[in-house]
Amino acid sequence: MEQNVLETERLTLRPLNIADAGHIALYAGDLRVSRNLEQVPHPYPPGLAESFITRVTSGKAGETVWAIQHSDGREAQLIGMMGVTDEGTLGYWLAAPFWDTGFATEAAEAVVTEALRDHVTLRAEVFQGNEASAKVLTKIGFAYVGEGQTFSLARNGQVDTWRYVLERDKWNRF
Numbered sequence: 001m002e003q004n005v006l007e008t009e010r011l012t013l014r015p016l017n018i019a020d021a022g023h024i025a026l027y028a029g030d031l032r033v034s035r036n037l038e039q040v041p042h043p044y045p046p047g048l049a050e051s052f053i054t055r056v057t058s059g060k061a062g063e064t065v066w067a068i069q070h071s072d073g074r075e076a077q078l079i080g081m082m083g084v085t086d087e088g089t090l091g092y093w094l095a096a097p098f099w100d101t102g103f104a105t106e107a108a109e110a111v112v113t114e115a116l117r118d119h120v121t122l123r124a125e126v127f128q129g130n131e132a133s134a135k136v137l138t139k140i141g142f143a144y145v146g147e148g149q150t151f152s153l154a155r156n157g158q159v160d161t162w163r164y165v166l167e168r169d170k171w172n173r174f
Contacts, residue, residue: 006114009106010070011068011069013066013067013107014069015065016057016081017057018053018054020067024081025044025049027078027095027096028044029044033095037091037093038152040093042153042154062086063083063086066082068094079094079103080094080098080104084119088119088122089122089124090111090112090123090124092104092133099132100132104133105136105140109140112140112141112166112173116166121165122165122166123165124164124166125150125162127152127160128160140166141166141170141171142164144162144163145164146163147160
């Protein structure tokens with residue numbers, strides 16, 4: 001998928017760069033965030049953010065990842081990430097200080113609009129108990145399709161999940 005810079009009312013979604021490593025380590029290293037993600041360990045090890053950025057910007061990662069950037073009037077900063085795998089799976093996280101702001105929904109609408117140009121179907125999965133993330137998905141049109149399980153590095157175990165699907169022909173935001 002070609003990676004365009006996406007603009008919303010309050011956010012810029014752009015390719016990652018090595019300067020994002022500090023914010024990624026800080027925010028993804030927060031247990032409130034990492035405990036809701038599959039592939040992020042806790043504690044967050046040194047160097048992981050840099051190696052992640054190098055991998056996803058190489059063009060060989062099998063996914064397209066955007067830095068969610070917000071300008072608070074002083075300077076723009078990364079406040080989360082959102083990505084889509086080549087198979088059409090949406091994943092995202094937002095830094096805890098920015099929860100309950102509508103930023104996740106705003107970013108998801110932009111990324112989903114972009115991703116549905118290349119994918120007929122998008123899938124997403126959230127850990128059970130993460131109602132806020134489930135609400136983001138249903139608010140933008142994903143349909144609940146069932147339950148599953150996945151391994152969480154931060155929790156070091158299997159976690160029950162809710163699964164969602166969005167079909168391109170149901171998306172009315174083009």
